[in-house]
Amino acid sequence: MIKVLHNNSCSKSRGILEFLDENNVPFEIIDFVENPLTEIEMKTVLKKLNMNVHEIIRKNEAVFKEKFADKTLSDEEWIKVLIENPELIQRPILIKGSVAMVGRPIENVKFFIEK
Incomplete structure (x- = not known):
């Protein structure tokens, strides 16, 4: 089963769920905005x-531009920033076993679910 790290406010993320559903691909939704990832989950x-x-940082988001664009942070600090500001995480992220991918473009998702 594919796990989908999902942000419901993102049209691309909703589109991937629709694509998986239309293609009868079993999936589990993990809403990482409502239920932020832990530090260990993020590292995994x-x-x-x-x-x-x-x-995986969305640098075009307003919160990034306003709060973080001029910051030089360590990887550990960026992980904490993403946990506290999940809207900055690229999405959707599809996880299948020990591999994952950012679910764009759709052609890559098709390849991912077939392997």
């Missing part, structure tokens, strides 16, 4: 994504 997701924390 980053490891499964094979990405560093800077790669």
